[in-house]
Amino acid sequence: MKADKPRVVALIPARSGSKRVAGKNVRRLAGHPLMAYTIAAARASGVFDAIILSTDAEDYASIGRYYGAEVPFLRPGEFAGSQSPDIEWVECTLKYLSNEGREFDCFSILRPTSPFRQAETIQAAWKAFSNEQGVDSLRAVEKCTQHPGKMWVVNGKRMTPLLPLGSETVPWHSSQYDALPTVYVQNASLEIAWTRVLREGRTIAGTVLIPFETSGLEGFDINTVEDWWRAEFLIEAGDAVLPSVSIKSYEAN
Numbered sequence: 001m002k003a004d005k006p007r008v009v010a011l012i013p014a015r016s017g018s019k020r021v022a023g024k025n026v027r028r029l030a031g032h033p034l035m036a037y038t039i040a041a042a043r044a045s046g047v048f049d050a051i052i053l054s055t056d057a058e059d060y061a062s063i064g065r066y067y068g069a070e071v072p073f074l075r076p077g078e079f080a081g082s083q084s085p086d087i088e089w090v091e092c093t094l095k096y097l098s099n100e101g102r103e104f105d106c107f108s109i110l111r112p113t114s115p116f117r118q119a120e121t122i123q124a125a126w127k128a129f130s131n132e133q134g135v136d137s138l139r140a141v142e143k144c145t146q147h148p149g150k151m152w153v154v155n156g157k158r159m160t161p162l163l164p165l166g167s168e169t170v171p172w173h174s175s176q177y178d179a180l181p182t183v184y185v186q187n188a189s190l191e192i193a194w195t196r197v198l199r200e201g202r203t204i205a206g207t208v209l210i211p212f213e214t215s216g217l218e219g220f221d222i223n224t225v226e227d228w229w230r231a232e233f234l235i236e237a238g239d240a241v242l243p244s245v246s247i248k249s250y251e252a253n
Contacts, residue, residue: 006105006130008192010048011093012038012069014112016057019082020224025055025112026063027228030235030242031249034222035060035112039067041243042110044119047126049104052097054089066250072096090204094195106194109204114189115231116217116240122190125212129192136206137193141184142219149173149180184211187219 014025014035026033035053042051053064053071056079061071073096079088086109094107108126110117129138149172151162166172172180190212197206217240222228234240 007049007103008047008106008108008126009094009097009104010042010051010108010110011090012042012051012053012064012110012112013086013089014053014055014060014064015075015084016055016060017082021222021228024222024228026060028249029115029228029231032245033063033067033250034115035064035069036067036245036250037115037243038110038112038117039064039069040245041117041119041122043068044243045122045126046119047122048108050097050102052093054093063250067245067247072100087198087202087204091198091202094198104195106192107198108193109191111188111190111221113222114187114218114220115222115242116220117189118218118241118243121214121218125190125192128212129210132210134208135210136197136208137191137204138210138212139191139205140187140189140214140219141211142187142214144183144185147172147177147180148183149175184213187214188221189214189219 012035018024021027025035039051042048051069053061053069054075055061055064055071056075056077058074061074064071075089076092079092090107097104125138125140149163149165152159153162161171161173163172166175191204193204193206197203217234222231231240235242
């Protein structure tokens with residue numbers, strides 16, 4: 001890597017205790033634990049100076065190490081709950097690494113639940129981020145399939161539009177889809193940020209964000225059992241390709 005390249009760390013969150021899909025981060029998809037594909041894509045991208053798996057479980061840590069990630073410590077339980085915000089475990093991890101004398105200019109969050117994200121996706125995102133001046137972070141987004149202009153907030157027997165925009169005569173909720181502005185939703189495939197943003201404002205996003213629009217299945221995210229079934233179907237049908245994993249499947253001792 002070039003000497004003047006910023007030092008970048010990949011942070012892969014893989015806590016145990018998933019409720020909607022039990023053990024999803026280590027559940028086997030096409031022969032390997034789910035997290036293996038994110039580790040493989042991160043390694044193949046050549047973007048990162050270190051790849052860190054953040055987990056609260058030793059068995060998850062063993063799997064992560066087997067596939068090539070570092071697990072320098074187990075995430076404290078108070079940062080591993082179903083409602084724990086990302087800022088907590090990211091801050092904890094970067095502080096630990098800093099105390100070990102390992103400083104990074106940027107960090108990227110790569111979630112194992114996006115198994116179809118390829119090394120090329122990461123490379124393209126890094127190029128977009130590193131070539132842009134004056135930004136705090138990059139976040140993967142895709143066009144909304146359900147426009148928020150058509151959404152409502154229900155309170156008892158009454159409801160109001162989530163976005164009371166448009167004109168009095170033609171509000172968004174009564175407009176044709178083609179007349180509405182394009183709106184994007186973030187997906188879970190990747191985020192990149194300067195570490196200064198966390199130090200200066202205790203945030204992982206900052207205030208100036210660049211969008212990275214994913215295409216195809218790059219932003220596919222497994223959150224439910226139905227998502228898992230769809231992922232298996234896409235793979236079996238040949239409609240989705242997982243990152244290549246060059247070693248045999250992990251087997252617990």
